[in-house]
Amino acid sequence: ADAQYQLGYCYGYGKGVAADAVQAIHYYQLSADQGNADAQYVLGLCYHIGKGVSVDSVQAVHYYQLAADQGNADAQFILGVCYRDGVGVSVDTVQAVHYYQLGADQGYANAQHQLGNCYRDGKGVSVDTVQAVHYYQLSADQGHAGAQCSLGWCYRNGKGVAADAVKAVHYYQLGADQGYANAQHQLGNCYRDGKGVSVDTVQAVHYYQL
DSSP: OHHHHHHHHHHHHTSSSOOOHHHHHHHHHHHHHTTOHHHHHHHHHHHHHTSSSOOOHHHHHHHHHHHHHTTOHHHHHHHHHHHHHTSSSOOOHHHHHHHHHHHHHTTOHHHHHHHHHHHHHTSSSOOOHHHHHHHHHHHHTTTOHHHHHHHHHHHHHTSSSOOOHHHHHHHHHHHHHTTOHHHHHHHHHHHHHTSSSOOOHHHHHHHHHO
């Protein structure tokens, strides 16, 4: 099954053979049918975006579910997104949180960030800004730019932590350095308003322009 998955990958990305999305699907399917979780996840992704097959969000969720049930963190995260957005399933924020949690427990940074958002916004769970900060921190420590920006927001506004403008700037800077637009914008605001840094309109404009 692993060899079939690898062959599908080669056809999918043109590694050693001419790229052929339909052939990739053929081999992913063979592998998925034998229970290969990576193949099930990628097959779900192909149905999700319509690569080598027609878009079919219900089939996408089917294969994500198979992979998630085997502990595939990629699939657990994307299944959470599907439940959040109602893709291939009815919107169910509690289920979204469930799958984010599974991914987060495996150290998956995207899942940790989304779980933080759920606790911040009270989506599928009660609002708990301390828990939001906890998951943002886990994700930010892995270099997730969105989580770094979210953590900066928490420090800027004293949500789940004591307000600390200098720490806010630190996390905005980390996100901005990765090209994350919202972090760049927020960092510009800090320089404009002198929050955590000295007022510097030139630096503010610099980050706004990025």
